Amino acid sequence: MSIADPDFIKALPKAELHLHIEGSLEPELMFELSKRNNIEIPFTSVEEIRAAYKFHNLQSFLDIYYQGASVLIHEQDFYDLTMAYLQRCREDNVVHAEIFFDPQTHTERGVDIGVVIQGIHNALKDAKSEWGISSHLILCFLRHLSEEDAIATLEAAKPYLKLIKGVGLDSSELGHPPSKFKNVFAMAKALGLERVAHAGEEGPAEYIKEALDILDVSRIDHGVRCVEDKTLMEHLKEKNIPLTVCPLSNTALCVYDHMSEHPILDLLEQGLCVTVNADDPAYFGGYVNRNYLALSEGLGMTKAQAKQLALNSFKASYISEGQKQKWAEAIASIETIAEA
Numbered sequence: 001m002s003i004a005d006p007d008f009i010k011a012l013p014k015a016e017l018h019l020h021i022e023g024s025l026e027p028e029l030m031f032e033l034s035k036r037n038n039i040e041i042p043f044t045s046v047e048e049i050r051a052a053y054k055f056h057n058l059q060s061f062l063d064i065y066y067q068g069a070s071v072l073i074h075e076q077d078f079y080d081l082t083m084a085y086l087q088r089c090r091e092d093n094v095v096h097a098e099i100f101f102d103p104q105t106h107t108e109r110g111v112d113i114g115v116v117i118q119g120i121h122n123a124l125k126d127a128k129s130e131w132g133i134s135s136h137l138i139l140c141f142l143r144h145l146s147e148e149d150a151i152a153t154l155e156a157a158k159p160y161l162k163l164i165k166g167v168g169l170d171s172s173e174l175g176h177p178p179s180k181f182k183n184v185f186a187m188a189k190a191l192g193l194e195r196v197a198h199a200g201e202e203g204p205a206e207y208i209k210e211a212l213d214i215l216d217v218s219r220i221d222h223g224v225r226c227v228e229d230k231t232l233m234e235h236l237k238e239k240n241i242p243l244t245v246c247p248l249s250n251t252a253l254c255v256y257d258h259m260s261e262h263p264i265l266d267l268l269e270q271g272l273c274v275t276v277n278a279d280d281p282a283y284f285g286g287y288v289n290r291n292y293l294a295l296s297e298g299l300g301m302t303k304a305q306a307k308q309l310a311l312n313s314f315k316a317s318y319i320s321e322g323q324k325q326k327w328a329e330a331i332a333s334i335e336t337i338a339e340a
C-alpha cells in the first residue's frame with residue numbers, strides 16, 4: 001500500500017473534531033481586526049506576528065493565543081473568523097466540524113457571550129446552506145480559572161443551549177486536573193450536553209482517567225500520554241473512546257521533538273479510535289490536510305491508514321448513525337477510485 005499523498009488526502013471526506021476557533025485566527029485577520037476595532041497588539045506587521053510563533057510548551061503558546069484573541073469584539077468579528085475557518089474546511093474537504101470556543105476569553109474583556117455565540121453560529125449556518133458543511137459547537141471552560149467561573153459561564157450560556165452540542169475543558173493542563181471541574185460537568189450532563197476534555201496532552205495519563213471517571217466524557221482531546229499506561233490503553237480500545245489527536249500541535253508545542261516520534265499510527269494499528277485534527281491551525285502550521293500530510297512525511301502513513309483515520313473522524317463525531325454510514329460509504333468509494 002502506498003503512502004498517502006496530498007491528492008488522496010484531499011479526496012477523503014473528513015470530520016474535524018478538535019479545532020479552537022480562536023486558534024484559527026490568521027495573522028492577516030488579527031492585524032485587520034486590530035485596526036478595525038482600534039485594539040493595540042504588540043506587532044507592527046503580519047510578518048512580525050508570524051515570527052512570534054515559536055513555542056516551547058503549551059503555556060508559551062497560550063500566552064500569545066489569548067493576546068491574539070483580544071482583537072475579537074463584535075459579532076461580525078466572530079462571523080468573519082468562523083467563515084475564514086469554514087472556507088479552509090471547504091478547501092480541505094472537511095465536511096463536518098465540531099468547533100471549540102472559549103467564552104471566558106471574551107467575557108472577561110466585556111464581550112457578551114451572546115455576541116460570541118451568535119457570530120459563530122451565523123457563520124456555521126451560512127456554511128451549511130452555501131457549502132453543505134455540517135457542524136456542532138462545543139463550549140470550553142478554561143481550566144486555569146475556577147470552577148465557580150465555569151459554572152457562571154454555563155449559566156450565561158443557558159439562553160443559547162439550543163446552539164451548543166457539548167462542553168469541553170482546555171487551557172493550561174498541568175496543575176489543573178479534570179477533577180477540579182466535577183460539578184460543572186455534572187451540571188452540563190444534566191442539561192443534556194455532550195462532554196469532552198483535553199487530557200494527556202502535557203498532563204499525565206492519570207488526567208485521562210479522571211476525565212473519563214469523574215467528568216464522564218465521551219471523547220478525549222489529545223490523550224497521547226495514554227501510551228504511558230497500558231491498562232488505560234486497553235480500556236480506551238475496549239470502550240471505543242476516541243482520541244482527537246493533533247500532530248502539528250504536538251510538535252509545535254514540543255510534546256515531541258519530531259513527527260517521527262509521534263505515537264498516533266501505533267495507536268491506530270493497536271485498534272484505538274484516533275483521529276487527526278488541527279487544534280490551532282493559524283499557530284501550528286496548517287489545517288487538517290497539512291496534519292495528515294505531516295503523518296505521511298514523518299511516519300510514512302499509508303493510504304489505508306489515512307482512510308481509517310478519516311473513517312474514525314466520523315465514527316467519533318456527534319452526527320447521526322445515518323450520516324456516519326453515508327460518509328463511511330463515501331470513503332470506501334474513494335479508496336476504490338484511488339487504488340484502481
Ligand SMILES: Nc1ncnc2[nH]cnc12
Binds near residue numbers: 065172173
Ligand atoms: N492545545 C491546546 N491545549 C489546551 N488548551 C488549548 N487552547 C487552545 N489550544 C489548546
Ligand SMILES: [Zn+2]
Binds near residue numbers: 170221
Ligand atoms: Zn486543543
